[in-house]
Amino acid sequence: MQILKVIGLLMEYPxxxxxxxxxxxxxxIRRDAPMLTDFTHNLLNAPLLDKQAEWCEVFDRGRTTSLLLFEHVHAESRDRGQAMVDLLAEYEKVGLQLDCRELPDYLPLYLEYLSVLPDDQAKEGLLNVRRSSPCLAVA
Structure with missing residues (x-):
């Protein structure tokens, strides 16, 4: 499901x-996810500075739209640290190397991880995210 990696890239800071x-x-996108063509076209044909400002407004303003998955599940509890360690171990099992720039629960990174899994496991991973993240529950 290589398209998940592309979607993750589209969710990154422009x-x-x-x-x-x-x-x-x-x-x-046209080839693998035609339903995202209009969105991607509009995103990438807008001025970069406008999209950077919009991204900050949406994703940097509070927990509800945070791209950190465990923010929605564990908030500031101690369980969050162990959950990150566990997720990092899952990444390592499939050969993903994390740079120290992002936390393991960063949604675009998680989508990259799902993109290398068999389709049934990737779909289950998406369902888990949907159940845990209020901002994705409507998707």
């Missing part, structure tokens, strides 16, 4: 590299 690769991203 940067110049994504805007430079927009034709490749659009081609992949």
């Amino acid at each position: 940067d110049e590299l994504l805007w430079e690769c927009k034709e490749d991203a659009l081609a992949l």
